[in-house]
Amino acid sequence: MMRFDELHQRTYDRAAYNCLHFTVEVQKELFGHDLSFLLVGLKQEEDGMFRLGGMTKFKCFRRLPVPHNSCLALFRGVAPDDTHIGTYIDGGVLHISTAGVQFLPVDVTAIGFTEVLFYAFSNVE
Numbered sequence: 842m843m844r845f846d847e848l849h850q851r852t853y854d855r856a857a858y859n860c861l862h863f864t865v866e867v868q869k870e871l872f873g874h875d876l877s878f879l880l881v882g883l884k885q886e887e888d889g890m891f892r893l894g895g896m897t898k899f900k901c902f903r904r905l906p907v908p909h910n911s912c913l914a915l916f917r918g919v920a921p922d923d924t925h926i927g928t929y930i931d932g933g934v935l936h937i938s939t940a941g942v943q944f945l946p947v948d949v950t951a952i953g954f955t956e957v958l959f960y961a962f963s964n965v966e
Contacts, residue, residue, distance in 0.1 A: 848935070849942045860926050863937040864913065867928045872911045874962050901963055908959040914947065916954040925950075929959060 848870065851863055861879060868874040878899075905912055908929040914936075916925040927936025927950065934950040936943060943950075951957050 851937055851942050853937050853939055853941060858937075860937050863942070864926045864928055867935055868911070868913075868962070871928070871930075874911070876962065902960045903963065905959040905961050908947070909961070911962075913960040913962065914950070915958045915960065916951055917956040917958070918954050923954070925954065 848863075848867060851858065851866075853859065853863075865876045865880055868876045902913070908914065910930055912929045914927045914929045914934045916927075918924065925936065925938070927934040929947070930944070933944050933946050936945075936950060947957060
């Protein structure tokens with residue numbers, strides 16, 4: 842398994858390695874969750890980053906009233922394609938943006954977004 846600090850070497854690229862790619866890697870490397878199916882058919886420009894509301898169509902995700910370690914932190918803005926994703930760990934969100942890899946408190950990561958949702962992953966399809 843990859844060490845936490847090795848993830849900080851990643852470089853953001855909107856089309857090739859964005860917040861969703863990074864989150865899929867974090868989930869796999871740190872928690873053993875294979876979320877690679879989220880990357881299938883990802884069309885950056887046409888679909889925005891990904892459809893936040895679409896998370897509930899996957900039976901393997903359950904919305905949480907409060908976050909817990911390893912859950913997905915989904916951020917939604919006013920526009921449908923204004924979305925961001927990261928992994929919740931110990932009160933912070935590990936994510937990547939144009940500023941690089943960051944581990945910040947949820948409220949700091951949420952600046953500029955209107956809603957934060959948390960989802961647990963279970964291997965049940």
